[in-house]
Amino acid sequence: MTTLTAPDRPGPAPATATSGRRPRHRALGSVGSHAFLGLLTLAFLAPVVWAVISAFKPAGQIVSSPLSLDPSQLTVSNFTAMFSDVPIGRGFVNTLVVLAVKGSMTMFFAPLAAYGFAKYRFPLRDALFGTVLVTLMLPTIVLIIPLLLEMKELGWVNTYQALILPGAVDAFAIFWMRQVIAAVPDELMDAARVDGCGEFGIFARILVPVIRPSLAGLAVLTVMNIYNDFVWPVVIASSQRMATLQVVLSTLAQNISGNRIGADYATVTGELLAASSVALVPLLLVFVLLQRHFINGIIAGSVKG
Amino acid sequence: MTLGSVVTDVPRTSRPEPRRASHRSRLRRRLAPYVFVLPFLALFVAFSVYPMLFTLRLSFTNWHGARAPQWVGWGNYTYLLTSPSFWQSLGNSAVLWLLIVPVQLVVGLLAAVLLDNARTRMRGFYRVAFLVPFVTPLVAIAQIWVVVFDKDYGAVNGVLRLLGLPAVGWLVTSTWAKPTLALLFLWKTTGFIVIILLSGLQSIDGSVYEAAALDGAHRARQLWSITVPLMRRTLMFALVMQTLAVFQMFAEPYVVTKGGPYSSTTTAGLHLYNAITRSDLGTGAANSFLLVIVVMALSLIFVRLLRSED
Numbered sequence: 001m002t003t004l005t006a007p008d009r010p011g012p013a014p015a016t017a018t019s020g021r022r023p024r025h026r027a028l029g030s031v032g033s034h035a036f037l038g039l040l041t042l043a044f045l046a047p048v049v050w051a052v053i054s055a056f057k058p059a060g061q062i063v064s065s066p067l068s069l070d071p072s073q074l075t076v077s078n079f080t081a082m083f084s085d086v087p088i089g090r091g092f093v094n095t096l097v098v099l100a101v102k103g104s105m106t107m108f109f110a111p112l113a114a115y116g117f118a119k120y121r122f123p124l125r126d127a128l129f130g131t132v133l134v135t136l137m138l139p140t141i142v143l144i145i146p147l148l149l150e151m152k153e154l155g156w157v158n159t160y161q162a163l164i165l166p167g168a169v170d171a172f173a174i175f176w177m178r179q180v181i182a183a184v185p186d187e188l189m190d191a192a193r194v195d196g197c198g199e200f201g202i203f204a205r206i207l208v209p210v211i212r213p214s215l216a217g218l219a220v221l222t223v224m225n226i227y228n229d230f231v232w233p234v235v236i237a238s239s240q241r242m243a244t245l246q247v248v249l250s251t252l253a254q255n256i257s258g259n260r261i262g263a264d265y266a267t268v269t270g271e272l273l274a275a276s277s278v279a280l281v282p283l284l285l286v287f288v289l290l291q292r293h294f295i296n297g298i299i300a301g302s303v304k305g
Numbered sequence: 306m307t308l309g310s311v312v313t314d315v316p317r318t319s320r321p322e323p324r325r326a327s328h329r330s331r332l333r334r335r336l337a338p339y340v341f342v343l344p345f346l347a348l349f350v351a352f353s354v355y356p357m358l359f360t361l362r363l364s365f366t367n368w369h370g371a372r373a374p375q376w377v378g379w380g381n382y383t384y385l386l387t388s389p390s391f392w393q394s395l396g397n398s399a400v401l402w403l404l405i406v407p408v409q410l411v412v413g414l415l416a417a418v419l420l421d422n423a424r425t426r427m428r429g430f431y432r433v434a435f436l437v438p439f440v441t442p443l444v445a446i447a448q449i450w451v452v453v454f455d456k457d458y459g460a461v462n463g464v465l466r467l468l469g470l471p472a473v474g475w476l477v478t479s480t481w482a483k484p485t486l487a488l489l490f491l492w493k494t495t496g497f498i499v500i501i502l503l504s505g506l507q508s509i510d511g512s513v514y515e516a517a518a519l520d521g522a523h524r525a526r527q528l529w530s531i532t533v534p535l536m537r538r539t540l541m542f543a544l545v546m547q548t549l550a551v552f553q554m555f556a557e558p559y560v561v562t563k564g565g566p567y568s569s570t571t572t573a574g575l576h577l578y579n580a581i582t583r584s585d586l587g588t589g590a591a592n593s594f595l596l597v598i599v600v601m602a603l604s605l606i607f608v609r610l611l612r613s614e615d
Contacts, residue, residue, distance in 0.1 A: 033419045034426075040416060041434040044496060048437060050460060051449045066453075066460035067467075109344045116341035125338075128346070135353050137600050139553040141578050142593035145586055146356035146363070166352035169345040193330070199337035228442045231556060249444045253560060269452055276445035287440045291433050299504035 048280065055079070055277045059270030078270035079278070082252075085271060087240050088278060091248035094237070098163045098244060099226050105168040106222045111215065113169065114177030115203050119189065129178070135171045144235055151236060158239045166232065170225070173218060180214040181207065217297020220290055227283055249275050364590035374587070381591035391592065393568060394576035395599065397483070401572065402551045404487035409495050409547060410540065417502035418528060432503075435496035443493065447560035450489050451476065479569035482562055486570050489557055494550070498543050505539025506532070541611045545604045552600050573599070 054062045056074045059081075082088065116122075117129050147166055148157075156162040184207060192206045208215070230246035237243055243251070252268070252275055287294065364381055366374035385391045419425050420432060438446070453460045454475035462472040475485045509532065517527050533540070555574035558564055564571035564579070571579070573596050580589035 030424070033422075037416060037419055037425070037431050040412070040495075041431060044434055044438050044492065047446065047449050047453060047492070048441060050453065051445075062452075063458040065463070066458065067463045109348075113342045113345035116338040120334075120338035120341075122335075122338045128342075131354065132349070134597075135349075135357065137549060137597055137604075138357065139555065139574050139577070139593055139596060141553075141555055141574065141581070142360055142590070143353065143356040145581055145589070146359035147352060149359075150352075150356065165348060169348050171349075171353070174345065193334075199333055200340075203341070224440060228444075230442075230444050246442060246444050249442065249448075250560070253444060253448045265458075272448050273452070276442070276448060279442050279445050280440075283440050283442070284437065287436065288433060291436070295432055295436070295500055298500050299507060 051273050052277045052280070055270070055273040057270075059266045062269055062273065063266040078274035081267070082271040082274040082278075086248050086252055086275065087243065088245065088248050088275060090240070091243050091245040094160075094163075094242060095227060095245040097160060099223060101160070102164045102168050102226050103219075103222050105164070106170055106173055107215070107219060109169045110173035110218070111177045111181070111208070111211070112203060114174050115181050115207060117174070118178045118181040119186070132171045132174055136175060141231060144232065147232075148235055156236075158237055158242045160242075162236045163233060163242070163244065170222070173222065176218065177211075177214070180211050184210055213293070213297050215297070216290075216293035217295075220287065220294035220297065223286065224283065245279055249279055360590045360593065363587055364594055366587045368586045369584045370586060377587065381587045382595065384588065385592055385595060390568065390571070391576065391595075394571050394573045397569065397571055398552050398554070398573040400483055401487055401490070401554065402548065404484060405490050405551055406544065406547050409491060409498055410543065413495055413498040413502050413543070414528075414533075414540075416499045417506055418532065420499065420503055421506040432500070435499050437496070438493050439497045441493070443556055444560060446493060447489065447557060450485070450561055454485055476562055477566055479567045482566055482570045486558055486561060489561065490551070490554065493557075494547070498547070501543050501546075502536070502539060505536040509535050537611050541608060544607050544611075548603050548607065549600055552596065552603070 050066075053069065054066070055078055056076065057069070057078075058073055058075055059078060061068065061070075061073070117125065143166075151157050151162045154161075188206060188210070189202050192202045197205065228246060230244075230250055233244045233247045234250055237247060249272075252272055363374065365376060365378060367377045367380070368374035416431075416435070420428050425431075452458075454462075456462060456472055456474045456477055459475070461475065465472060473481055475481050513531055513535070514527060517531055552572075553574045554572045555578055558570045558572050558575050559578065562570040564575050577589050577592035577596060580586075580592055
């Protein structure tokens with residue numbers, strides 16, 4: 001983006017000209033920094049690019065010559081095999097349902113509760129918030145057994161409720177939003193109160209617009225967490241009808257470790273890379289489209305140095 | 306609106322607030338936090354606090370799921386504290402921590418400083434590229450890792466072969482399994498750390514650097530003696546967050562190595578999961594609380610250390 005605009009505006013040039021005591025040093029530094037950033041970029045992108053390209057190679061070649069690329073031999077056979085082998089479409093639908101309901105719950109109730117924690121005093125407030133912090137430290141797998149028993153008791157195994165309600169208002173979201181809201185000056189709310197604004201009105205009409213960048217960050221983070229969540233869904237929604245995208249993917253992944261008797265390594269690898277690409281691309285698109293909001297949201301909402 | 310503000314503006318100056326205007330609004334103000342917190346609280350108690358207390362009670366019992374739990378007091382805790390596999394799992398996590406967190410903070414800080422510099426071109430592109438791993442589903446990338454680091458068919462050994470180097474058993478030798486797993490974790494999370502650190506950098510007032518530049522402080526000196534101290538809180542946040550994540554790490558080894566070879570990648574998180582899959586639920590519960598204590602202690606130590614550097 002910057003490269004496009006750079007020729008029009010003599011942006012960096014005057015800086016080096018006026019303070020150009022060590023131009024050579026600076027140029028070297030710039031080469032070095034681009035080498036460093038470029039190398040990191042390569043490392044970050046290579047596995048994903050490799051996987052997506054390989055998904056279009058014949059299954060045998062992925063295994064026998066992982067680095068070769070013969071454009072004339074590209075095929076969608078891994079994708080067709082994968083679509084006929086696993087219910088990935090159903091997985092997508094289930095993930096979307098969970099995403100819509102659970103995501104909306106987090107986006108509404110987390111900032112609301114965080115507002116209650118940040119701007120009001122009430123008995124047991126600090127004890128309650130302390131408990132929230134403790135659950136942040138607790139490994140999530142710990143809660144899986146009691147939660148599973150609870151779901152069995154409620155008759156919720158393999159239901160949307162079970163996928164949606166636990167963790168619908170994530171402790172981290174509360175923690176983060178409380179930090180953000182605590183930084184908003186009280187005067188803003190007091191002024192609205194003086195103007196006769198109700199307590200919920202203050203939240204909806206005064207606070208939400210002020211913290212909008214952080215809310216955008218929370219939204220992207222929430223979408224990513226829900227979309228990528230797999231430990232709890234694997235436990236609670238293992239039936240074909242209820243499996244989310246990640247469950248479908250991890251079931252397929254089990255086959256590669258040889259759990260499916262007679263499964264051929266190359267075929268499963270091909271299907272797996274196809275499924276991974278299909279799972280990866282929508283989220284990547286969402287991220288690239290919304291990256292500005294997301295990055296600015298995290299920057300606006302994080303702990304200040 | 307204006308009428309309302311006139312009415313309420315007047316009593317604000319007089320000391321004891323007249324009841325008429327404020328009685329209802331004060332009541333609402335008193336009730337508001339309960340209403341705001343309630344939906345979260347209901348879900349939190351039902352699906353976090355209750356299971357947590359259940360687990361706590363479970364940690365003092367011997368229970369395999371079928372018959373009624375037997376009370377064993379501190380039995381599970383003493384069993385774990387004298388069990389070599391528990392200590393090995395903590396040791397594995399500690400080694401992974403060493404392989405991951407220092408590298409991540411140093412590389413992350415350097416990258417963040419470069420991305421913060423207005424003279425660096427293509428900043429937008431780098432920021433997006435760095436976050437691609439963070440967006441990638443773990444199950445997908447973990448599987449890609451298995452395929453790419455395969456000893457016989459993997460792309461990484463393919464590159465080594467081109468360079469005339471011998472193949473490495475990345476995931477099948479106890480020497481290399483930990484670094485390969487650490488690499489996956491670094492790959493997945495470093496970009497996010499860069500953005501967190503970037504946010505800390507952007508809150509630093511630029512004028513401190515101008516003053517330092519006048520003093521002739523070198524770039525590297527500036528980084529160490531100005532940037533790092535000013536970013537102490539952000540660095541601490543990243544450090545504690547990543548320590549929690551490394552010691553709770555479960556999904557990565559679960560998908561990639563299943564804890565092998567020879568338990569070399571059985572992390573603290575995976576160790577407690579293994580107890581659960583053996584249906585040894587009491588031990589699994591005790592294991593998780595021991596892990597919480599370790600993580601809390603580490604977090605407190607880091608917070609202390611970074612504070613005392615003032």
